[in-house]
């Protein structure tokens with residue numbers, strides 16, 4: 017198994033929000049020990065793609081890595097809350113988490129949520145944008161060259177070039193021009209450009225709200241959108257030195273460097289995360 021390693025410290029701060037506050041000075045062992053003393057007051061957050069599930073060419077074919085779901089299910093009763101925070105719709109998360117109980121789901125960067133198996137609630141300000149997103153997906157399918165993959169997610173459209181990397185520039189330019197034309201927002205990701213409604217909601221805002229009265233939190237993520245979540249934990253720690261925020265990057269060849277720079281620890285892969293969480297379990301019991 018590949019264990020966690022310290023994030024690399026950079027002399028020149030990278031251009032992201034995650035490095036604006038000091039990192040936690042603890043290694044993984046110390047961080048779990050500190051968490052054990054406040055487990056019932058700690059929230060565990062996980063991104064989905066690239067964190068719980070290894071990347072696949074086909075976004076519909078992904079599955080969580082072995083051990084990950086069993087470890088999360090066993091951790092859930094030991095901590096205050098477990099939450100999955102993803103760009104995927106809540107329905108997709110529910111279908112791909114194998115009936116995981118007692119876990120909160122935040123989909124579409126927080127535009128949707130479902131608490132502990134409850135109904136899915138959509139941010140009302142986003143709903144009027146559904147027809148625009150549908151039209152955008154149809155237009156993308158008609159206008160983008162073969163090889164670009166268009167993923168319609170009701171309240172966002174993801175334009176993928178993983179299986180046709182030569183199309184990166186064409187897809188990005190097309191997506192950015194459409195976002196400007198329609199007054200939408202873009203979010204970069206791993207070989208993907210995501211186009212979203214102009215509604216103020218991101219992973220950082222979700223995390224900021226959930227940890228407001230928590231004593232600690234861990235966030236595991238692999239992509240640039242997860243850096244906003246790291247920043248929310250940094251901000252919470254800065255406001256309250258008693259709060260323990262631990263930011264963990266899951267390594268990858270695309271966004272890995274930037275995310276690791278913003279994190280306290282780096283884990284090699286979703287499979288290694290399964291081992292990491294399994295080994296943490298007895299420490300919280």
Ligand SMILES: O=P(O)(O)OC[C@H]1O[C@H](O[C@H]2O[C@H](CO)[C@@H](O)[C@H](O)[C@H]2O)[C@H](O)[C@@H](O)[C@@H]1O
Pocket residue numbers: 063064065066070071072073074075076078101102103104167174176178205206207208210239241
């Ligand atoms: O917030 P996340 O849960 O990390 O979602 C981010 C994006 O994940 C998916 O795309 C990524 O994973 C795909 C499957 O492994 C891969 O083919 C693609 O290249 C990656 O960008 C998802 O399809 C997107 O909608 C999410 O925005």
